Amino acid sequence: MRTEPSPPTGCYRLVDRGPDGQDGVREAFEPTSAAGSPWSDDLQHGGPVGAVLTRAMRLLPQAAPGRIARTTVEILGPVAMAPIEVTASVARPGRKIALLSAVASQRGPSGLRPVAQASAWWLRTQDSSDVVHTPDAQPPGPTPAELDRGELGVPASWRRGFVGSLEWAVRTGIGRIDGPAMAWASMPYPLVEGDTGDELERTIAIADAASGVGSRLDPADWVFMNTELTIHLADAPTGAWTGLVAESWIGQDGVGLSQAVLHDLTRPVGRVAQTLLLERR
Template identity: 35%
Template sequence: MELLGPVPVATLTLSASVLRPGRSVQLVGAELHDVEAGRTVARAHAWVFPVSTSGPGQPTPLAHSPEDGETRPRPEGWHGGYLDAVEWRWIKGSVEEAGPGIVWMRPPRLVEGEETSPVQRLLACVDSASGASAALDVREWGFLNTELSVHLLRPPVGEWVCLDAETTLSTGSVGVATSAAYDGLGLVARSAQALLVVPR
C-alpha cells in the first residue's frame, strides 16, 4: 500500500479492479480518492493466492497471550485518538521506550454498524510497527511511513494481533520498520514499512 498524501476525515470514494486475472494467482488493485480535493490519497495492490489448509507448514501458537501483557498509560503530552482507541497489551517495550517492542493489539470497529474483518484488524495493527518499536524519542523525531508491504501467510483469525516489531535506522533520513504478526494460532504475516526519519 502506498500513501500518496494525508487521508482526510471527509467524503472518500473507493475503486477496485482485477489488474491481472489468472487461474492460480491474480493481481488486484484499489484506489482511495478524496472527493473534495479531487485526488488519489492511497493506492493498494495485492497478489491473491488460492486458500488452502493442506500446505507443509503449520502455525505454532505464541507462548504468551493478551492476558499476559501489560496495559500502560498514554505518555504525558501525547495526543489520544488512535492510541486511546486501540487496546494495547505490552509484552516487551512501550510507545515511549526506544527499541524493539512486542505488543498484543485489538483495534476498534472501523466503520459504525459494520463488523471489522480479521484482515482489516491485522492491517490496522501492522501499520503500527514503527510506533511499537521506535528507535528514537518520538517527541524529538518523526517517522513518516510512505508505504506498507504485508505478506499474509494465511487468513488471520480472532480479534487480537501480536506485533513483534523492530525499527532499523541508517546514517541518513531513511529507516525501515519490520514486524512479525501473530494471531491466536501463530505467525500469520510479516510486514515492512519505509520510513522518512526527520527531527520535529
C-alpha cells in the same frame, strides 16, 4: 459532570456504494474520530486507510476459494479527516493467482484527488495443514496485567484517534533500544460500522502501528512517518487480537525501516515492513 466519550462503532461509516462500470467495487466513506492520526487531528491514520483499501479488494468477486496473501499500500499525500472514495478492480485475473488494485480519493478544489493506492496478490487456497511450518516463535497472549501498563504503555501523545481507540497490552517498552518490542493490540469494533468478518482488515489496520511499537526514537523529539505498508500473510489472521514483534532500523541519512512479525492468538501469521522518513521536531 464529565461525560466519557462513547466507544467507537467503526473507523468509517459507509455513505455510498455502487458499480464503477468495470466490474469492480466503488464505495464512499465518512471517517469517524477512530480513523484519526496521532500526528494531527486534521489527518487520517494510515492504518485505517490501508485497511479500507484492502477491504475493497477483498470484496472483488473471484472464481475460486482464496484470500489476499500480500497487500502493499502507498500513501500518496495527506489524507484529510474528510470523506474518502475507494475503488477497486482486478488488474490481472486468474484462477489461481490474481493481482488486485485499489485507489482512495478525496475531493478538493480541483476535483477528485488520489491520496492512497494499494495492490494485492490474491491466491487460490487449499488444505496444507499436514506440512505447516512457521519460522517464528509464538509469544504468549495478552494478560490482564499488561493492558496498557503505565510506564510501558502507549505514549500520551499517541492516545488519540485510531491508536487511542485500540485496546493495548504492551509487553516491552515502546522505544526500547535493546531488541525488538512486543505489544498486542485489539480493534474492538469493525473497520466499517455494521461490518462483520473483517479480521483481515483489522489486522492490516493494526499492522501499520508497527513503526510505533518498534520505534527507537522518542516521538517528542522525532517524527517517523511511513511512506508505505507491505504485509505478507502466510496464514489468514483470526480473532480480535493482533501481536506485533517489531523493531526499527535507523539509517544514517534520515531514512529508516520498520519490520515486524504479525501474530494472532494461535500462531504467527505474517510479516510487515515500512519505509520510514525521519525528521527532527
